[in-house]
Amino acid sequence: MNSKESNLEQLYDYLNDEEDARTCKAIDDKACKETPKNYFLLLVSNMLTSLGDTLSNPKTVLTWVMSYVNAPVMLISFIVPIRESGSMLPQLFIAHYIRQKPVRKYVWVLGSVLQFIAIAGIGFVALSFEGSAAGWLIIVCLVAFSLARGLCSIAFKDVLGKTIPKQKRGKLKGYTASVSGILVLAAGLFILYKSKENVGIEFYSYLIFFASALWLIAALIYANIKEFPGETEGGKNGFKEALSRLSLLKEDKQFRNFVITRSLLLCSALTAPFYVLLAQRYVGKEAYLLGLFIIANGVASIISAPVWGKMADKSSKKVMTYSAILTASLGLLIVGIIQFIPAWRDEVWLYPVAFFILGIAHQGVRLGRKTYIVDMAEGNRRTDYVAVSNTLIGFILLITGGISALAALISVEGIIAILSGLGILGAIKSATLPNVE
Structure with missing residues (x-):
């Protein structure tokens, strides 16, 4: 073993708290x-x-x-x-x-x-x-x-x-x-x-x-x-297996309600580009603004993921509910500011701050739904849930993208308002889900 390999092993053992013989489960x-x-x-x-x-x-x-x-x-x-x-x-x-x-x-x-x-x-x-x-x-x-x-x-x-x-x-x-x-x-x-x-x-x-x-x-x-x-x-x-298990949606009420909830919670991901478009419209297309968006999203993920994770271990449905409420409230607030407080819509700070809050909400949606579906079942049942829900969400994403595209014919603010409405429905639906922890 050369010194390079030895140093690599020492660093590996340090990072993974390996003191004696290495364990390889x-x-x-x-x-x-x-x-x-x-x-x-x-x-x-x-x-x-x-x-x-x-x-x-x-x-x-x-x-x-x-x-x-x-x-x-x-x-x-x-x-x-x-x-x-x-x-x-x-x-x-x-x-x-x-x-x-x-x-x-x-x-x-x-x-x-x-x-x-x-x-x-x-x-x-x-x-x-x-x-x-x-x-x-x-x-x-x-x-x-x-x-x-x-x-x-x-x-x-x-x-x-x-x-x-x-x-x-x-x-x-x-x-x-x-x-x-x-x-x-x-x-x-x-x-x-x-x-x-x-x-x-x-x-x-x-x-x-x-x-x-x-x-x-x-x-x-x-x-x-x-x-x-x-x-x-x-x-x-996998495709045939997923299709054969679509009957789960009919037979399993809890799973069906989860899929509906997850579909409504897509609002947190789909809303994000429109905040960027609003910033470009009212503030400008200077590069520093893009830098602020990237930093805001990065910091939001770093600081919020551990908090949402701990909350999800206690009640993942509450995490989905809270993050959906946050997404919807933020969207309606931004639309209200643009429509009724013109002086604020030209402020540079507004959009990175909004994107930061949206980043926190989106982390909650992701961690909440992932934890919920893992805790909802075990073994092959869990595998079936994941396969079917991922398949359906993939199709639903394309459909909601089409709806957003049609809404774009109205206005960017209109899209955010519609997606915020979906967020409100998502919060209500997630609140009715049973606890699985």
Whole structure:
């Protein structure tokens, strides 16, 4: 063992509180020997893709860029639904084929390379096109990105389970989130710094090019993971399995009500781009404002996730209710300010503060619904719940994106008001759910 490997093992043992013999639950001895190296390869690769996600986030950066190149608001309404549903729906079709492969890290590598190409394509479009043409081409690139993301999502869970022991996986995600959060804040501060210059579309395009390169670097790092061949049997066609279990919606009232609640709570994700559009309309398109949005979203996630998490362990339905009320109240407040207090709508502080509060609410929605469905059932029943709900939510996202696009023909404020109304319904519906803790 060379000194580099020894230092890596020491750092791994320190981060995971390993004092004596290393424990490797749920993985074999061969994989156990490679754990320290694999641990940090996974950490760095996911840290890079998390930063890439931030620098090409549909809620902030892509909304900003599409508005900057004068893409129609109707198309901007679709970017969050496409980003979310596009990575969810294809998993049902491709999981069967991926599980036939004894080594799956290369599926993740392929997905990461395809995401690099798709995001780089968005940067090229922003640099070269304007108006509807730019909007449609960015949508095409985003569809490709989301489909590739589905590959990574499936492969990551399998590779993680084969290379990292139980009771170490949560810490790995925690460290990844912490380091990524610091990098996100650094990115926001960098954009604030650059805003002192008179930046144009070239700056935003290069920012997206940089984001795309992070997926390519991550793919090169991930390819070095030492993954031993695993099982290839038992893979079922996820789409057929999900369809066959749609009867759960009819038979299981609690699950049906949860799916309805989760659908209504999509308002927290779908509202975000329209806050950015309001800021651009009433304050301007200066780069510092984008930096403030990125920082606000990053800080909201860092400070609120632990609080919502503790609350969810006591009552996840209350977390969903409170966060839905927060989302709806904020939306109606912003619409009221714009309509009735014109002096405030031109204030720079209003929109980053609103985005920060929305970020807190969205974290509550995410943690609340994830905890609820995990606690609602066990074993195969839980797997069925997840498969069916993810399938339905993927389709519902596209439908709600279409509704938002139609509402865009009225006004941005009108969209926020409609989505806030859904949030109120979501709060009422979640309050009626039974406790599952």
